[in-house]
Structures are given as C-alpha cells and as structure tokens.
Amino acid sequence: MVPITTLHYLVLGAALFLLGVIGVLTRRNVVIVLMSIELILNAVNLNLVAFSHYWQSMPARLGGGPLALHGQIFSIFVITDAAAEAAVGLGILIAFFRNKETVNIDEVNLLKW
Amino acid sequence: MHEILQYISSYLTSDKTPGAAGNMFWVLVYIMLVFTGLSVAVIAMNWLERKILAHMQVRLGPMRVGPHGLLQPIADAIKLLLKEDIMPAEADGFVFWMAPLIVVLAAFTVFVVVPFGPTHAITDMNIGILFMLGVSSLSVLGIVMAGWASNSHYPLIGALRSSAQMVSYEVAMGLAVVSAILMTSLNASGTGTLSMIGIVQAQFEQGEWFVFKFFPLGLIAFFIFAVAMVAETNRAPFDLAEAESELTAGFHTEYSGFRWSLFFLAEYSAMIAVSSIAVTLWLGGWLRPFPHWLIGTPWDQIFSLFPGVTFLFLAAICFYNTVRMPKHPLFRIQTIGLAGFGVVLGLIGLVLFIPAVSVRVQDIFWFSTKVAGFMYLYIWYRGTFPRYRFDQLMQMGWKVLLPMGLGVLILTAGVALLQQNIWHP
Amino acid sequence: MLIGGIAVITRKNPVHSALALIVALLAQASIYLMLYAPFVAGVQIILYAGGIMVLFLFVIMLVSIDRSMKERQFNSQWVVGMIAATALGGLFIAVYTKGKSIFPDGVPAIVEGDNTQKVANLLYGQYMFAFEIASLLLLVAIIGAVVMAKKRI
Numbered sequence A: 001m002v003p004i005t006t007l008h009y010l011v012l013g014a015a016l017f018l019l020g021v022i023g024v025l026t027r028r029n030v031v032i033v034l035m036s037i038e039l040i041l042n043a044v045n046l047n048l049v050a051f052s053h054y055w056q057s058m059p060a061r062l063g064g065g066p067l068a069l070h071g072q073i074f075s076i077f078v079i080t081d082a083a084a085e086a087a088v089g090l091g092i093l094i095a096f097f098r099n100k101e102t103v104n105i106d107e108v109n110l111l112k113w
Numbered sequence B: 001m002h003e004i005l006q007y008i009s010s011y012l013t014s015d016k017t018p019g020a021a022g023n024m025f026w027v028l029v030y031i032m033l034v035f036t037g038l039s040v041a042v043i044a045m046n047w048l049e050r051k052i053l054a055h056m057q058v059r060l061g062p063m064r065v066g067p068h069g070l071l072q073p074i075a076d077a078i079k080l081l082l083k084e085d086i087m088p089a090e091a092d093g094f095v096f097w098m099a100p101l102i103v104v105l106a107a108f109t110v111f112v113v114v115p116f117g118p119t120h121a122i123t124d125m126n127i128g129i130l131f132m133l134g135v136s137s138l139s140v141l142g143i144v145m146a147g148w149a150s151n152s153h154y155p156l157i158g159a160l161r162s163s164a165q166m167v168s169y170e171v172a173m174g175l176a177v178v179s180a181i182l183m184t185s186l187n188a189s190g191t192g193t194l195s196m197i198g199i200v201q202a203q204f205e206q207g208e209w210f211v212f213k214f215f216p217l218g219l220i221a222f223f224i225f226a227v228a229m230v231a232e233t234n235r236a237p238f239d240l241a242e243a244e245s246e247l248t249a250g251f252h253t254e255y256s257g258f259r260w261s262l263f264f265l266a267e268y269s270a271m272i273a274v275s276s277i278a279v280t281l282w283l284g285g286w287l288r289p290f291p292h293w294l295i296g297t298p299w300d301q302i303f304s305l306f307p308g309v310t311f312l313f314l315a316a317i318c319f320y321n322t323v324r325m326p327k328h329p330l331f332r333i334q335t336i337g338l339a340g341f342g343v344v345l346g347l348i349g350l351v352l353f354i355p356a357v358s359v360r361v362q363d364i365f366w367f368s369t370k371v372a373g374f375m376y377l378y379i380w381y382r383g384t385f386p387r388y389r390f391d392q393l394m395q396m397g398w399k400v401l402l403p404m405g406l407g408v409l410i411l412t413a414g415v416a417l418l419q420q421n422i423w424h425p
Numbered sequence C: 001m002l003i004g005g006i007a008v009i010t011r012k013n014p015v016h017s018a019l020a021l022i023v024a025l026l027a028q029a030s031i032y033l034m035l036y037a038p039f040v041a042g043v044q045i046i047l048y049a050g051g052i053m054v055l056f057l058f059v060i061m062l063v064s065i066d067r068s069m070k071e072r073q074f075n076s077q078w079v080v081g082m083i084a085a086t087a088l089g090g091l092f093i094a095v096y097t098k099g100k101s102i103f104p105d106g107v108p109a110i111v112e113g114d115n116t117q118k119v120a121n122l123l124y125g126q127y128m129f130a131f132e133i134a135s136l137l138l139l140v141a142i143i144g145a146v147v148m149a150k151k152r153i
Helices: A006-026 A030-055 A070-100 B002-009 B024-056 B072-082 B093-112 B128-137 B139-149 B153-184 B196-206 B217-232 B258-281 B297-304 B306-323 B329-351 B355-384 B390-423 C002-010 C014-034 C038-063 C066-070 C078-098 C115-125 C128-149
Strands: none
Touching: A006 A030, A006 C002, A006 C014, A006 C078, A030 A070, A030 C002, A030 C014, A030 C038, A070 C038, A070 C115, A070 C128, B024 B072, B024 B093, B024 B258, B024 B355, B072 B258, B093 B128, B093 B139, B093 B258, B093 C014, B128 B139, B128 B153, B128 B196, B128 B258, B128 C038, B139 B153, B139 B258, B139 C014, B139 C038, B153 B196, B153 B217, B153 B258, B153 B390, B153 C038, B196 B258, B217 B258, B217 B355, B217 B390, B258 B355, B297 B306, B297 B355, B306 B329, B306 B355, C002 C014, C014 C038, C038 C115, C115 C128
16 A cells, blocks of 8 residues: 555645646636636645645644644635635626626627727 | 454443544444434424324324324335335436435434434544534535426425525524534633533533523523524424425425435434534533532432333323223224333333443433423424514524624623633633 | 546536535545544535535526537637646646655654644634634625625615
C-alpha cells in the first residue's frame, strides 16, 4: 500500500481544478458554469486543508506544530465567500433570465458590436 | 475462534462508545439495535398518532384491525407494500428514484451520534451536534428533488414551499443550538464541547438541565428550538406543504406504495431525531430527574424502579381493557390477543426489575421517556393548533424566531461572561 | 469525487449536474475528515451541501426550461477551451513532478480531540478582523441578491 502523502491530495485538488476549468470554458448553460466555479473553489479548499495538515507535522519553530490551523480557517472563509458569490451570481442569473428567457451564455451578447 | 471471542468481549469492559473504541462488531450490533428500535418506534408512532388524535377529537380511532387497532400499522404497511408503483410518464426517472432515498438516508444517518447513555451511542463524534444539524439539512435536498422529479404543478409548489420553510427554520434552530452550546463551556475546565455525550456530561457537572439555566434564557432558547423543530419536520401547525386540503399532499403527491412509505418513515425518524437533539441539549439527555439533589441509596432505588413500573402500568391498562371488551363470541380472538399483549408487557416489566438489567437500562429508559414526551407533544400540536398560512409561517421564522434567537444568544453570552468573571472569579 | 466532478461538467440535465456536485461535495467532506479537519467537514456539509446546493436547485427549477436541454451542450469555443485546459494540466504535471521530493512519505496521524476548540481560538483571536469582514461580505451579498432579484426596485 502506497502511503498517502500530501502530494496525493494536491494532485486530487489539481484534477478537480482542471475539471472545473473545463466546465467553465466549454459549457453553454450558465447554471452549470456556476457549478463548475464551485468545483474550482472546492479544489482550492482541498489544497488549503491538505497544506494545513502538512504544517501540523512541521516543527514549531518553522511555523508548524499542532496549532497551525491557518489553512483550515482560510478554507472556512473560502466556503463563506463561495456561498455569498453563489447567491449573487444566481441573482444576476435570475435577473438576466427575466429579460431574455434563456440560460445560454452565448446569448449574453448585448454589449457586442 | 478464541481471538474472535476475545475481540467481541474486549469491548464489554471499556467505557467508551463502540466507535471511539474502534470495535467494529459492537458498532454493527449497535447500528442494528438503533435501526430496529427506530422502526418499532415509527410503527408505534403511527398507531399512537391515530389513537391519540382520535381521542382528542372525541372519537375512537382504529378499533377493528387488532384489539383496539393495535395491528393497524401492520395492515398499513402491507397495503403500502402491495400497492402499484406508479411513476409519472414525463418524470425524471433517476431523480424520482433518488429523492426518497436521500431523505431516508439523511433521516437515518443522524442517529449515529444520538446518545442513549454515557457509552450507549454508536459513536461519539467530536462535532456531534454539527453533524446532526448538517445531515438533517441534507433532507431538504431530497424534498426539492422529489418536487422537481414529479413534473407536475402541485408537487413543485409544495416542494418549493416546504424547502423554503425548512431552510428558514434551520437558521433559528442553529441559533438556539449555539446558545445551548455556550452553556456547556461554563464548567470547571473552561472549554465547551460539541459532542453530544459531552453536552450531557456538562449538564451533569453543572448540576442543572440547560432548560433551567440562567432562567429564563434557557427556557426561551428551548422554546425557540421546540417551535423551529416542529417547522423543520413539516408537522402541524406548519404542515402547509403536505396538508391534504391545501396542495393535495404537496411534494409526495406522485409517490405511491413503497416510495411514499419511505417519505413517511423519514418524516417520523426526523421527528425523533430533532426531539433527541432537544432532549440532549436542554432536558439533560439520559440523566434522571434531580441527579444532584436527590442522591443516596433510597432515591437511587426508587428511580431504578421506574422502567419496570412503567411497563407494568401499561400491562395493567391492557388487562383493564381486556376485561372491558364486549362479551360476544366474535370478539374472542381480539380479547385473547389483547390479554396476550398485556402478558408480554408485564413480562418485560418484570424482567426490568432485575437489578442487573435495570442498571444498564436506566439511561436508555430516561432518554426514551423524554423523547416519547416530545412525540406526544407533536401529536398534541397536530390536534390542537390550526394551520399557519405560508406567508405567516415565513414571517414568523424570519421576523420573530430569528431576532429572538439572536437576543437569547447575546444575553446568554453576556450572562455567562458575568458568571465567569464576577461571580466566580 | 472525480466521478462526481466529471459528471458535473458532462451531464445534459442541470439537475443531474447538481446531484453530481452534491456527491462531489460530500466526498470532499469525507476527505476533510481524512485530513483530521472535522470542523471544516461539518461546515462543508451544512453550508455547501445543505445550503448552496439547495439554492442551486431552486434556481434550476425556476429557470431551467426544457428547451435548454435539447440544444447543443458545449459552446462554440470548446476547442480553444480544451487546449487551454490541456496546457494548464501540463503545467500542473510539470510542477508536481518536479516538486515531488519536498513532501515527506506518509502523513502523520493527529489526535483530533479538540480541533474545534483550536479553530475557535484562532478564529476569534488572530483572525477576528477577517471574521467581521466576512460577516460584512455576507450582508452585502444578501442585499445584492435581494435587489437583483426584485421585480421593481
């Protein structure tokens, strides 16, 4: 059994980030784009918590030790921000949908020449 | 073989829950016990609800199926299992199938951390109360999916209303819970805890149930939670989303047979789950009344008689009703059935008098009694209060309970600070 | 979790995508438990899976019309998007294969007795200012969402 090092968690986070980026860049449905943004934020959270766990095994004089939970606190703030951003983003979506009756990103072209 | 027996019996002398001790076999045994107990409780709740509601409305309720309707839930279960499984033609098949599953899973997973005693929980997570609140908020997802997948108007509106109501009252519930957790940090060691067993132990150390602490702050917090939990489980008087006269059964209109019984099971399990949160946080969990004032051997003996006496009392009711049964030859089977049921209850009561058994059963008995009291309150509310209109419901959740919860939280924090610094420096 | 993520970006039906995202979020919570962060796992389940996803499902139900499911799913720039994503993936692989040696083998097991208390100490002690700013941010988001979705201001 290969021991699960921090690197495995970071690779998983990178894979999720990649999936989220593909979702944002290639889908037409706005709601799915917003969900891919949530995937990206989750990948970032995973990285943060993995690094916080890594620091907890580092010696204290380098900033580690069992109280080095800064990554976890940062990830709590990221979750809070994701909630706020999802709310505002979906509000914008609803306001836009009321005007145009479609959830296609390609049709958001009112500012195009 | 010897190692297996060693593994099984090594847990019996430990003082931790099976999850904390890591003993897989006993974890599975406890899960089976909780699952069985929960199923029995849901069946009993079905019968009790119909009978108690009927007696409150001056009628008799089901009397035909078994003696005094005791076999009615079994008849209901058989009917539900044999009904045809209908799915609307345009419905989303996968989501339609998943929705009752999610609601049932969320309702049953909550019971992993419910403490029936100091070591009688499946596991004691460090974030017990957070876990319970989180998993019970997953059932909202199942309801939204159920309304969406039915692809018709009434379930959709019912699901939207029901989930909006549940989400609003979750906020008030959370605030009331936080103010109770604040009170756990007032013990000698100075740190609070989120684990369910730790909360009851904090009540034991501080010598009073949290509902009476900082009077009336504990009482108001308990009241906020009691109202919010009734709204959270979509029960009367907040059952606009599933009332038959309003929206033709709301989000579970299109479900029939076994799928509907899953929703029904999940609703009653959620009721028992939030009642056990209320009992653990405010009413002292498994502690018997007056754990600190009435101590000493005579009081311990008196309180240890309670489980047996309760079952003997139920058996006496059964025998009394047996004697009052009509003396017609067609009623002979029912009379014998009721007498047999009374005998079984009496035997359980007598078994509970044995000191070795009653010592172990004490905690579970007190916990179950308090939760049963809450179940009676639920049925009482259903029979007494008229239904709230939906805008009145949302108004009460956001404009009344939320400010009250915030106020209680701030006042509790203030009084706790005063107590820590000024009265006991 | 990866299966959930792939399902999010490939499903035609947005409700199925939302369900896949819920699965991914719950899997993420269990990974947090593996990393000895029970408080973050609890917060993830309550907020993300129980709050944000309910919001998403509400909006999908209000907005998603059947017409959108019958159109093309991937937009017109998907080739460029895939090239950019492949470039990003290549960058990740390069970084991780070069820096693989920093991380020690095996992740130490930490006793998770009082993780919540420690997080609370840090959150209300060192990061108090960020906490207040986050509450202000949520207030702004609430007001913004309400104004955005009103029919007449």
